[in-house]
Amino acid sequence: MIESWGGLATSGVEILGDKLENLLRDAVLSRGLGRAYGDAALPANPKDKVVSTRLANRILFFDPKNRVIEVEAGISYRELNRVVWRKNLAIPVSPGTEFVTIGGAVSADVHGKNHHSAGSFGDYVVSLRVVLASGDTIEISDSKEPELFRAVIGGMGLIAHIASVKFKLEEIPSPWIEAETFVGENLDEVIELLEKLRDFPFTAAWIDGCARNNGRGIVYVGRWSKKRIDIPKAPSTVSVPFRPPCSVLRNLSIELFNTVYFLAKSLSAKRTVVSPYSFYYPLDGVNNWNRLYGKKGFFQYQCVIPEDAGKNAVKELFKLIWKRGGLPYLVVLKDMGSRGKGILSFPIKGYTLALDFPFTKENIKLAYELDAFTIECGGRVYLAKDALLTKENFSKMYKDSIDRFQEIREKWNKDFKIRSKMGVRLFGDPK
Ligand SMILES: Cc1cc2nc3c(=O)[nH]c(=O)nc-3n(C[C@H](O)[C@H](O)[C@H](O)COP(=O)(O)OP(=O)(O)OC[C@H]3O[C@@H](n4cnc5c(N)ncnc54)[C@H](O)[C@@H]3O)c2cc1C
Incomplete structure (x- = not known):
C-alpha cells in the first residue's frame, strides 16, 4: 500500500534503491518522502513501477566559492540543512517541513516564507540530470533543452524522472x-x-x-x-x-x-x-x-x-x-x-x-x-x-500553461509512460 500525506492510499509497491538512474530507466513514477497531500505521488495503476528516491541521498559536487551544490534527488532538507548550515550556507527556499526531498522540491517548485523576497526553489536550480521515458539520461538547464527544463520544474513528476539537482545555495551569517x-x-x-x-x-x-x-x-x-x-x-x-x-x-x-x-x-x-x-x-x-x-x-x-x-x-x-x-x-x-x-x-x-x-x-x-x-x-x-x-x-486555473506543458510532455514522454494518479485525474492520462 502506498499512502499520501493526507491519507489517500493505493495498492502498489515502492521500489527502494541507491542505484537511482538504473532504477528510474523503466519507472512509471518517482516518489520522494511522500509529503504531497493528494495523489501526486501515488501510482495510476497498482502494477506501475514506483521508484522511491529516499536512499539516493549523496552530495555529488560542491563548489563553496560559487555556492553551487549538486545532490542526488532523494536527499532531504533535513539531511542537507545539517551539512550546509555548518558552512554558513542555506538552501535558498524551504517548505514548512524538513521531510521533503530535493527532487520533490523541484517537482513542486516549492515556495517558503521568503517567497515575496526570494521566489521559489526553481529559481535557484542551475541544471538537472533527468531520466527520460525513453530510458536515456540527459542534463537540462536554461541553455540545454530549456523548454523541458521549465516543464520539469513544477511539473509534478509527470514528464521525466529527476536523478540529481545542481543548485545555488544562499550565504547566511548563521542558521539562527x-x-x-x-x-x-x-x-x-x-x-x-x-x-x-x-x-x-x-x-x-x-x-x-x-x-x-x-x-x-x-x-x-x-x-x-x-x-x-x-x-x-x-x-x-x-x-x-x-x-x-x-x-x-x-x-x-x-x-x-x-x-x-x-x-x-x-x-x-x-x-x-x-x-x-x-x-x-x-x-x-x-x-x-x-x-x-x-x-x-x-x-x-x-x-x-x-x-x-x-x-x-x-x-x-x-x-x-x-x-x-x-x-x-x-x-x-x-x-x-x-x-x-x-x-x-x-x-x-x-x-x-x-x-x-x-x-x-x-x-x-x-x-x-x-x-x-x-x-x-x-x-x-x-x-x-x-x-x-x-x-x-x-484547465481553467492553469489555462495559460496546460497546452504548452502537454506539447512538451508528448515530445519527451511518449504515450505518457511517466504518469501518476494525479495525471489521470487532471490530464486524462491513460491508466
Ligand atoms: C507539513 C507540510 C508542509 C509543507 N509546506 C510546504 C510549503 O511551505 N511550501 C511548499 O511549496 N510546499 C509545502 N509542502 C508540500 C511539499 O513541499 C511538496 O509536496 C513536496 O513536493 C514534497 O516532496 P517529497 O519529497 O515528499 O515528494 P513526494 O510527495 O514523494 O512527491 C511529490 C511530487 O514530486 C514528484 N517527485 C518526487 N521526486 C521526484 C523525482 N526524483 N523526479 C521526478 N519527480 C519527483 C512526485 O512524482 C510527485 O509528483 C508541505 C508539505 C507538508 C506535509
Whole structure:
C-alpha cells in the first residue's frame, strides 16, 4: 500500500534503491518522502513501477566559492540543512517541513516564507540530470533543452524522472533566525501587517480559522541572525504511532486550541533569536501528526488569489467558508512574489491561503465552491496539496500553461509512460 500525506492510499509497491538512474530507466513514477497531500505521488495503476528516491541521498559536487551544490534527488532538507548550515550556507527556499526531498522540491517548485523576497526553489536550480521515458539520461538547464527544463520544474513528476539537482545555495551569517511576532485583531490588520513588513525576508501569518467573521491572526517575520554562531540542535520529537479509527481533532478541541494559541502568542509577542527548526518547521516536532486526522484523513486547500483580485477577495473567501459552516483546522496566509519559472509552477503575485480540512462530505463540497471562487478571481490551486480538483477546473486555473506543458510532455514522454494518479485525474492520462 502506498499512502499520501493526507491519507489517500493505493495498492502498489515502492521500489527502494541507491542505484537511482538504473532504477528510474523503466519507472512509471518517482516518489520522494511522500509529503504531497493528494495523489501526486501515488501510482495510476497498482502494477506501475514506483521508484522511491529516499536512499539516493549523496552530495555529488560542491563548489563553496560559487555556492553551487549538486545532490542526488532523494536527499532531504533535513539531511542537507545539517551539512550546509555548518558552512554558513542555506538552501535558498524551504517548505514548512524538513521531510521533503530535493527532487520533490523541484517537482513542486516549492515556495517558503521568503517567497515575496526570494521566489521559489526553481529559481535557484542551475541544471538537472533527468531520466527520460525513453530510458536515456540527459542534463537540462536554461541553455540545454530549456523548454523541458521549465516543464520539469513544477511539473509534478509527470514528464521525466529527476536523478540529481545542481543548485545555488544562499550565504547566511548563521542558521539562527531573528524573529518577531505581530498581532492582527482581524483579517484587515493581518493583511496590512504582511504588506507593511515586506522588508523582512521571511513573513507568514497564522490565522484563527475558527474566529468566524473576524480572522484574527499572528504574523511571523524573521531574518537570518548575526547574534549566534553555534549550530542549532534538532529538537527531540514525539511520534503518533498509528492512525486512530476516527479523528482526535474534533471541532470543539480545535476551536479551543486556536483560542488558546492566539491568546498565548498575543501575550508573548516579542523579538527574539530562535532556532530555524522552530521558525521554519514547527510541525516537525510531532512525527506523523497527519495520523491524528484518523482513517479518513484530511486535505489541504491551498490556493493563490492574484493581487489584481484585491485584498477583499481574500476576505470574501473566508466569508464563504464561514457561511458554509466550514472550520479549517490550520490556516496560513502568505503574500506571494513573482511568478515561478516552471510552466506549471503554482506561485503568482498575490495572496496564498492554506487551509486544512478533515475529509468529510461537507468539506469536499466546500472545496468545490472554493474552486469556483478561486477561478472567478483568476487564481489557482497548488498541485502539491491538491486531491480534489476536477480536470475542468484545473484547465481553467492553469489555462495559460496546460497546452504548452502537454506539447512538451508528448515530445519527451511518449504515450505518457511517466504518469501518476494525479495525471489521470487532471490530464486524462491513460491508466
Ligand atoms: C507539513 C507540510 C508542509 C509543507 N509546506 C510546504 C510549503 O511551505 N511550501 C511548499 O511549496 N510546499 C509545502 N509542502 C508540500 C511539499 O513541499 C511538496 O509536496 C513536496 O513536493 C514534497 O516532496 P517529497 O519529497 O515528499 O515528494 P513526494 O510527495 O514523494 O512527491 C511529490 C511530487 O514530486 C514528484 N517527485 C518526487 N521526486 C521526484 C523525482 N526524483 N523526479 C521526478 N519527480 C519527483 C512526485 O512524482 C510527485 O509528483 C508541505 C508539505 C507538508 C506535509
